[in-house]
Amino acid sequence: MKRKIAISLMTVGVIFVGFSMGLLLYNNHESSKAQESSEVLVESIRLSIAENELEESIVDPFDEEMTIKEIDGYGYIGYISVPVLELDLPVMSDWDYSRLKISPCRYYGSTKTDNLVIAAHNYKFHFGYLGHLQPGDMVIFTDMDANIIYYTVDSVELLQPTDVDKVKDSGDDLILYTCTYGGAKRIVVRCSYSE
Amino acid sequence: MKFKKTVTRLLSILIVSVFCFTLFFVSGFAVDINKNGSITLHVADSEEKIPLQGATFRLYLFAAAHKKSDGVGYEYVIPYDNCNMDMDNLQDPYLPVHLAYFALTHSLPYTEITSDAKGNIVFDKLLPGVYLILATDILENYFLPSPFVVNIPIYNHEEESWEYDINATPKMQIRYEDVQGEYTYLSVKKQWDSDEEIPEKITVSLLRDLQEMERIELSEENNWYYRWDKLDKQYTWNVVENAVPDGYKVSYDFSSNAIIITNTKDVEDETTTMPDETTTDEASSSPDESTTVPDESTTKPDELIDTGQLNWPVPVFSTAGLVLFSIGWIMLKFGKKDEETV
Numbered sequence: 001m002k003r004k005i006a007i008s009l010m011t012v013g014v015i016f017v018g019f020s021m022g023l024l025l026y027n028n029h030e031s032s033k034a035q036e037s038s039e040v041l042v043e044s045i046r047l048s049i050a051e052n053e054l055e056e057s058i059v060d061p062f063d064e065e066m067t068i069k070e071i072d073g074y075g076y077i078g079y080i081s082v083p084v085l086e087l088d089l090p091v092m093s094d095w096d097y098s099r100l101k102i103s104p105c106r107y108y109g110s111t112k113t114d115n116l117v118i119a120a121h122n123y124k125f126h127f128g129y130l131g132h133l134q135p136g137d138m139v140i141f142t143d144m145d146a147n148i149i150y151y152t153v154d155s156v157e158l159l160q161p162t163d164v165d166k167v168k169d170s171g172d173d174l175i176l177y178t179c180t181y182g183g184a185k186r187i188v189v190r191c192s193y194s195e
Numbered sequence: 196m197k198f199k200k201t202v203t204r205l206l207s208i209l210i211v212s213v214f215c216f217t218l219f220f221v222s223g224f225a226v227d228i229n230k231n232g233s234i235t236l237h238v239a240d241s242e243e244k245i246p247l248q249g250a251t252f253r254l255y256l257f258a259a260a261h262k263k264s265d266g267v268g269y270e271y272v273i274p275y276d277n278c279n280m281d282m283d284n285l286q287d288p289y290l291p292v293h294l295a296y297f298a299l300t301h302s303l304p305y306t307e308i309t310s311d312a313k314g315n316i317v318f319d320k321l322l323p324g325v326y327l328i329l330a331t332d333i334l335e336n337y338f339l340p341s342p343f344v345v346n347i348p349i350y351n352h353e354e355e356s357w358e359y360d361i362n363a364t365p366k367m368q369i370r371y372e373d374v375q376g377e378y379t380y381l382s383v384k385k386q387w388d389s390d391e392e393i394p395e396k397i398t399v400s401l402l403r404d405l406q407e408m409e410r411i412e413l414s415e416e417n418n419w420y421y422r423w424d425k426l427d428k429q430y431t432w433n434v435v436e437n438a439v440p441d442g443y444k445v446s447y448d449f450s451s452n453a454i455i456i457t458n459t460k461d462v463e464d465e466t467t468t469m470p471d472e473t474t475t476d477e478a479s480s481s482p483d484e485s486t487t488v489p490d491e492s493t494t495k496p497d498e499l500i501d502t503g504q505l506n507w508p509v510p511v512f513s514t515a516g517l518v519l520f521s522i523g524w525i526m527l528k529f530g531k532k533d534e535e536t537v
Binding site: 002003005006007008009010011012013014015016017018019020021023024027030031065095097100107119120121122123127159160161162163164165167169171177178179180181182183184185186 | 241242349351352353364366452453498499500501502503504505506507508509510511512513515516517518519520521522523524526527530
């Protein structure tokens, strides 16, 4: 009897460990896929920006919307660079969960209204190391009109998922956020324009 | 003997813990949809954080809560079920605008309270459901806050429980003095998502701080497009479709200055308006579109996006697995020794 219990426990233990290892491998695979697509997309965006620069365009002074370019069926507003984390990532114009698997997405706002909020998965090569940023670190956003906007990190904080107002109505020029490892909270990086 | 007892106790605790843990995550978290809740608004200057007395807000109940296996679902109450906008995403920023226009034009019942000296407004004894909150009278030099929706209960990830007493802070922003005399524009584009013949025209209303300022028609003649220029930047401007054609649902997609209004043929309406075609087995056995269970975003609205991978089971299950395996291995080893000594 005792032997049977022991074997059952060992079997359940092996199943648990196997499940967690499988999940770990799946998460790593998803993260690697996101990294590959990001690298390709950033290059496509850079190319698109270079082509835009050659074309003359009329700028509507009232237009607070950012220029959106479509690549592979998705609209993009530019790409974000975080030198200290060695990140160059595309930014989609809208978000949903399928888009977030490919690229960081605009959650809210615009660079033209000084309230852009970008959300991304906590994949290793997306915003997985966002919490490592420190006040003073540089963040650069390049929009589809080739405007390069420099920001400085002001603070890094943890918020509850329900703290929507603290993100949307924050008064910050740029906010980057992602989930903590367990997903219970959000790591929020607040940035302001840098000269 | 003593060792055997200890192992048995340890094993019992572990099995009960694993069972409770599994039950906790599988069964969903207990929610009581008959429990009353409250919504407290903290009306304060968004920058200075000074409480504002004398701001009046209205509360409309537009959807009732019902229990689901994995939480709470919501369904429009009469007559909001005729507002022709799907409630599948409570975070849709245009849902409150559309509902506010619907409630105001239909003079639907509401509760109205003015903020006290501390800037507080408490709507209490509220049944679980989804509520529309809109400001009707605020201090003169402030922008009218956008209408918003609050649902009761809200799931608290930190406490892992449902909250029935909700706090909300409307955005109270002083009207910019430096935009006096400045103008913005707003354009509206109409799209149809239907294979059938579409109406010849529709009318849309331009709203200034939710008050109807102008109605215009969109049709093939103007390419289903219109643009208002010279809109005073001191106000919030919106466009809503004021009479959604029968058999269509409306959805809005907007950026700062452009609104796309899409009318989609409503499948549910087709089945109810053509009863002869709904007598087939397939139609009668398929669930009503209007009672479709809302997705996760509906049960846990007003939250920042869940951008996390499913990581937490990795340490939990690997640790639990190793512990179980070790206990089994120890039991097996000592069991053999016991047998040898006997």
